[in-house]
Structure formats: C-alpha cells, structure tokens
Amino acid sequence: MQKIAIYGKGGIGKSTVTSNLAAALATLGKRVIQIGCDPKADSTVNLLGGEPLTPVMNFIRDFDREPETIGEISKVGFGNILCIETGGPTPGLGCAGRGIITTFSLLEELELFETYQPDFVLYDVLGDVVCGGFAAPIREGYAEKVLIVTSGEKMALYAANNINNAVKNFADRNYAAVRGIVMNRRAVENEEEKVRKFADDNNLEIVADIPRSNDIIHYEDMGKTVIEGNKDLPVSQKFLALAQMLIDEGES
Amino acid sequence: MRKLFMNNNYAKIISCYAADTAGVCSALFELGGMTIVHDASGCNSTYATHDEPRWFNAESMVYISALTELDMVCGNDDKFIDDVVRSAVTLQPEFIALCNSPIPLMVGTDMRAVACSIEAQTNIPCFAVPTSGMEHYHVGAAKAWELLAERFLPEKAEKIIPQSVNILGATPLDFSINGNVESIVEFLKKSDYKVLASWAMNNTLEELSNSVNAEVNLVIANSGLPLAQYMYKKYNIPFVCGVPVGKSAANDLLEELAHVRQSKVNSYWSACRESCENAQCVIIGESVYSGTLAKALESELGVSCRIIDPLAGDKKLLTCGDKAVGQEKLIAGEFAQADLIVCDNMYLPIVPPGKKYIALPHEAFSGRCYHKARLNLIDKYIDWKSLICRK
Numbered sequence: 058m059q060k061i062a063i064y065g066k067g068g069i070g071k072s073t074v075t076s077n078l079a080a081a082l083a084t085l086g087k088r089v090i091q092i093g094c095d096p097k098a099d100s101t102v103n104l105l106g107g108e109p110l111t112p113v114m115n116f117i118r119d120f121d122r123e124p125e126t127i128g129e130i131s132k133v134g135f136g137n138i139l140c141i142e143t144g145g146p147t148p149g150l151g152c153a154g155r156g157i158i159t160t161f162s163l164l165e166e167l168e169l170f171e172t173y174q175p176d177f178v179l180y181d182v183l184g185d186v187v188c189g190g191f192a193a194p195i196r197e198g199y200a201e202k203v204l205i206v207t208s209g210e211k212m213a214l215y216a217a218n219n220i221n222n223a224v225k226n227f228a229d230r231n232y233a234a235v236r237g238i239v240m241n242r243r244a245v246e247n248e249e250e251k252v253r254k255f256a257d258d259n260n261l262e263i264v265a266d267i268p269r270s271n272d273i274i275h276y277e278d279m280g281k282t283v284i285e286g287n288k289d290l291p292v293s294q295k296f297l298a299l300a301q302m303l304i305d306e307g308e309s
Numbered sequence: 310m311r312k313l314f315m316n317n318n319y320a321k322i323i324s325c326y327a328a329d330t331a332g333v334c335s336a337l338f339e340l341g342g343m344t345i346v347h348d349a350s351g352c353n354s355t356y357a358t359h360d361e362p363r364w365f366n367a368e369s370m371v372y373i374s375a376l377t378e379l380d381m382v383c384g385n386d387d388k389f390i391d392d393v394v395r396s397a398v399t400l401q402p403e404f405i406a407l408c409n410s411p412i413p414l415m416v417g418t419d420m421r422a423v424a425c426s427i428e429a430q431t432n433i434p435c436f437a438v439p440t441s442g443m444e445h446y447h448v449g450a451a452k453a454w455e456l457l458a459e460r461f462l463p464e465k466a467e468k469i470i471p472q473s474v475n476i477l478g479a480t481p482l483d484f485s486i487n488g489n490v491e492s493i494v495e496f497l498k499k500s501d502y503k504v505l506a507s508w509a510m511n512n513t514l515e516e517l518s519n520s521v522n523a524e525v526n527l528v529i530a531n532s533g534l535p536l537a538q539y540m541y542k543k544y545n546i547p548f549v550c551g552v553p554v555g556k557s558a559a560n561d562l563l564e565e566l567a568h569v570r571q572s573k574v575n576s577y578w579s580a581c582r583e584s585c586e587n588a589q590c591v592i593i594g595e596s597v598y599s600g601t602l603a604k605a606l607e608s609e610l611g612v613s614c615r616i617i618d619p620l621a622g623d624k625k626l627l628t629c630g631d632k633a634v635g636q637e638k639l640i641a642g643e644f645a646q647a648d649l650i651v652c653d654n655m656y657l658p659i660v661p662p663g664k665k666y667i668a669l670p671h672e673a674f675s676g677r678c679y680h681k682a683r684l685n686l687i688d689k690y691i692d693w694k695s696l697i698c699r700k
Contacts, residue, residue: 152415154417155415155417158417188384189417189419190416190417197421197425229426230419230422231422232422
C-alpha cells in the first residue's frame with residue numbers, strides 16, 4: 058500500500074491533481090482511497106459526479122455521535138475510488154486541524170485500511186502545514202510520500218518552499234519525505250524555468266508537468282475528472298504517466 | 310448556588326474516578342522508569358495528593374512537564390524534549406513513559422514522534438502512552454502495561470514453570486496499600502502457587518520479565534485484562550479474572566485457576582454468577598472486585614447481588630442483570646431499588662435515607678479520604694453483618 062499526501066498553496070489545484078491522480082490509478086487497475094483534509098470538503102466532488110458526500114465532521118455535528126461504519130461517511134466514486142472528506146467544524150468555531158486528527162483516529166478505529174485493502178491512499182491536504190493537525194497526514198503510519206503542487210507563481214513557490222522546509226524539519230520524526238513536485242501550469246512567464254530552479258535548489262524532482270488545459274475545467278463543470286471524461290486527452294496522459302510512475306516505484 | 314443543567318453526565322454530588330494519566334503513573338510507579346505527564350503544573354497535585362498513597366513514602370520518577378500556554382501555542386515540542394532528555398541523562402531511568410493530557414491532545418502534539426526523538430537522544434527506551442486525561446484510570450494503566458510488555462518482555466518463554474502464576478492489575482488505585490496485594494500473593498503461595506510477578510506492585514521491571522514463564526495469569530482488576538489478553542495471544546498463557554475475597558469465593562477461585570491451567574481456556578470467573586434485575590444487593594465499583602464480592606456475599610450472607618460498573622470496563626466482566634452506569638442520576642435510581650448497597654463512602658450522599666449499606670472505600674474514587682477505613686478482605690472469614698450500616 059502506498060500512502061501519499063498532496064500539499065500546496067490554497068487554490069493551486071491540489072484537489073484537481075489529487076482526484077485526477079486517483080482516477081488514473083483506478084484506471085490502471087488500482088484500488089484507491091482519497092481522503093480530503095480540508096474544511097471545504099470539495100476534494101472528491103469530481104469523482105462523485107459533482108455530488109458531494111457527508112464529511113466526517115459534519116456527520117459528527119449533525120448526528121451528535123461518531124460514525125459506526127465506513128459507509129456512513131464515505132461514497133464510492135469513479136473507478137470504485139472510496140471517497141472520504143474530513144470536513145471541518147462550524148465555520149468560525151472549533152478547530153479544523155484537530156478535526157483531521159479526530160477523523161484519522163476514527164478511520165483507524167473503523168479499520169478502514171484493513172477492511173478496504175487499498176493499493177493507494179491519497180490525502181489531499183489544505184494549503185500549508187499550518188499546525189499539528191495539518192501535519193497529521195505525514196505522521197508515521199500515514200503518508201510516506203509528499204507531492205507538492207505548485208505553479209510558477211511567486212506565492213505558490215513561496216508556499217511550496219514552506220511545505221518543503223516543514224517536512225524537512227520533521228526528518229528525525231520518521232515522517233513522510235517529499236517525493237517531488239507536480240508542476241501545475243498557470244501560464245506564468247518563464248514558468249518552467251522558475252519551478253525548475255526551485256526544484257534544483259531543493260534537490261527535488263519534478264515528477265509531473267500538467268499543462269494548463271480547458272479540458273480540466275470543461276469536465277469539472279460536469280462533475281468529472283479529465284480521466285473519466287476522456288482518458289486519451291494529452292492532459293489525461295500526464296496524470297496516467299504520473300500514476301504509472303508511482304505504481305512502478307511501489308513494485309520495485 | 311444555582312447549578313448549570315448540562316447533561317446526564319454531570320455529577321452534582323458524588324466524586325469522580327481517577328483519570329487515565331493517574332492510572333499510568335500508578336501502574337509504572339515502582340518500576341524504575343520516568344513517567345512524565347505533558348500538562349500544566351497543578352494537574353499533578355490531583356495525582357500526588359489524592360490518587361497516589363505511595364507519594365510521600367516511596368521514591369518514584371513521576372513528573373509533570375509544566376506546560377505553558379505559549380509553549381503549546383508556539384509548538385515548542387523541542388523545549389519539552391530537551392527538558393526530558395536533560396533529566397533522563399541525569400536520572401538514568403529504566404524507561405521513559407510520556408502521557409498526553411487534554412491540552413496537547415487538542416492541539417495534536419505527536420507524542421509518538423516526541424518519544425522517538427527522546428529515545429534517539431538518550432538511548433533509553435521511551436514510549437508514549439495514548440492517554441487523553443479524559444478516560445478512567447484503568448484505561449491508562451492497561452495501556453501503560455501493554456506498551457511495557459511489548460518493549461520489555463522476552464520474545465518467548467524460557468521454560469514454563471509448573472504451578473506458577475502472575476497477578477495482573479495491581480495498583481493502589483484499586484487495592485490501596487493496606488496489604489491487599491500482599492495477601493493475594495500469600496494466599497496463592499500457601500495454595501502451592503509460585504507467584505512470578507505482580508503487575509505492578511512489589512516487583513521490579515526485571516522481575517516482571519519472568520512473567521512469560523507463568524502457567525496462568527490471575528487478573529484482579531480491569532486494568533490487567535488487556536495485558537492478560539496480550540499475553541494469551543503472544544505466549545499462550547491463559548487467564549482467570551477474580552479476586553480471592555472472603556473464604557468461599559477464594560476457595561472457588563483456586564479451583565478455577567487449577568481448571569484453567571488444565572483447559573487453557575480463559576475464564577471471566579468473576580462474571581460467572583447469577584444476577585438479576587431485582588437482586589437484593591447492589592454493588593458499585595470496579596467490576597472484577599465487585600463481581601467476586603458478589604459471589605462472596607451470595608454464598609456467605611445469602612443475598613442476591615448485581616453489580617453496577619461506573620467505569621465502562623470490559624463488558625465480558627458483567628453478567629446478565631449487571632449494568633454499566635456512570636451517570637449520577639441513574640446510579641441513584643439503581644440504589645433506590647436495592648435493599649443493601651455496597652459502595653465507596655463518597656457514594657453515600659446519594660444512598661436513599663433508611664437504606665442498608667456496606668461502605669468499602671476505593672482509592673480511585675475517594676482518594677485518601679478514607680484510607681484508614683480500608684479493609685483487607687482477602688482470604689478471610691468475614692462477619693458481613695457487622696459491616697452493614699443503615700443510613
């Protein structure tokens with residue numbers, strides 16, 4: 058089982074990358090779980106035909122009890138991907154970071170991995186590693202690899218640098234390591250050069266180069282990933298290549 | 310004063326049981342390790358002044374981290390790690406146990422990672438006991454012993470020693486320091502058992518490692534049950550749950566120990582009783598002790614008994630007619646239906662006037678308040694009628 062956390066600046070396209078990667082892995086025959094770790098709870102919506110599921114924190118709030126089965130807080134989406142969202146507390150109240158930890162503890166108690174036996178678990182994490190809760194996906198026992206999504210925009214690279222430093226600071230804790238960068242192009246001037254410089258400066262590999270594509274927007278409007286929409290598109294092939302690389306790494 | 314109406318968990322009158330962190334400290338107190346509760350200073354006084362009767366007479370390395378708001382908000386884990394490392398290098402404990410309290414729990418401090426870091430810097434085994442400060446004491450004690458067993462027990466038994474037994478679940482929180490545990494050891498010895506280890510009173514860490522060679526485990530409290538289940542799974546040592554209270558129950562327990570040594574089938578013996586909703590006597594407290602007490606009272610006083618477990622212990626330790634109830638209002642309702650109530654003294658304010666009761670102080674509930682009134686009922690002929698009072 059490979060467990061991968063996807064980090065990056067807010068709005069950079071983490072959920073798009075994560076759900077397309079999940080869809081690509083599923084298309085290549087792998088059993089996948091995607092866990093959205095963002096109070097917005099929109100990570101998995103494009104795997105579910107645009108129909109959101111009930112996030113764990115919302116369930117707890119609405120029913121005033123913990124879920125007793127995985128079925129109560131998950132939906133099966135495209136390619137039999139099991140979709141889960143941590144959700145968040147009442148806006149403006151509570152603690153979103155703690156919500157992630159609570160959700161992870163619950164999923165452990167419900168023996169999610171033992172029951173579902175996934176090949177891949179993808180954690181789509183909100184923005185930066187802002188506190189203990191948002192570092193939870195990279196703790197020992199959770200993700201072993203981190204993918205950082207960035208464009209050539211200054212603030213996106215700034216956030217990517219923060220994330221990389223945060224992960225490096227946890228080196229003595231047996232936390233996950235950064236596997237590489239997913240360049241999600243935004244048509245920025247000298248974009249590749251900027252991202253490549255950041256990667257080289259930090260000894261990181263660019264593991265995928267996702268072109269800016271209207272196809273992504275087109276299919277997201279239909280509640281789909283591009284993989285589901287048309288897996289032969291050039292942009293779909295990029296996600297399939299990334300998925301194949303991760304599969305090969307796991308098998309080697 | 311007006312009181313807030315919150316929910317049924319609200320205890321308006323009675324005390325509350327010791328927390329899981331106190332359970333960890335109590336379970337590890339005598340084993341030469343260093344136990345640190347990661348919490349603000351002040352919370353340790355509850356343990357030191359209420360829950361731990363050994364505090365002033367025995368040395369132990371139980372500490373509080375004196376966590377501050379700024380340390381927590383700023384994520385100063387390094388400060389905590391440095392403090393522990395510096396102290397451990399000086400004190401050279403056998404192990405280091407870290408306990409979480411509600412504050413670090415809420416901000417998600419990764420205590421397992423902190424333990425890893427401390428172990429790497431000191432070369433002293435360090436583990437994080439996943440406490441919350443919000444569970445009952447037996448949960449913390451059980452987790453601490455399980456982690457200790459995983460770290461320190463040998464992989465395999467050397468040689469099973471015939472007629473040998475371990476005692477699991479011994480802490481002053483359940484058995485005080487008035488000779489109860491020593492009496493259990495004596496009782497077993499005079500019945501030709503070799504007692505290899507008592508988890509964890511009157512034994513060193515080194516002595517506990519001999520536990521794996523035992524033929525059977527005697528679980529005397531809920532806190533010992535997870536360790537018994539672990540040792541059964543790993544070493545195939547079967548267990549019996551019960552306490553040799555009184556004479557008749559003590560003799561029956563001996564028979565059960567012999568039977569389990571032969572059959573290798575685990576026995577929740579203290580729950581092997583006939584209990585019913587309308588029993589004359591209600592016993593409230595830790596369920597292994599209470600269950601055995603019920604057996605003793607049934608055979609020696611001739612009253613039907615049922616037990617109330619306010620500690621959310623293992624359900625296998627209850628039988629039909631027993632109840633797990635922790636809410637004051639509901640406990641009072643159970644008391645109202647009984648002719649005789651056996652309870653800690655701090656339950657007496659909710660015992661209805663005119664009812665008969667037997668007061669048996671329980672350290673985990675009333676701390677040291679009734680220390681001198683604690684009874685040692687192990688393997689003794691007891692004049693139960695003389696213990697009955699009327700409110």
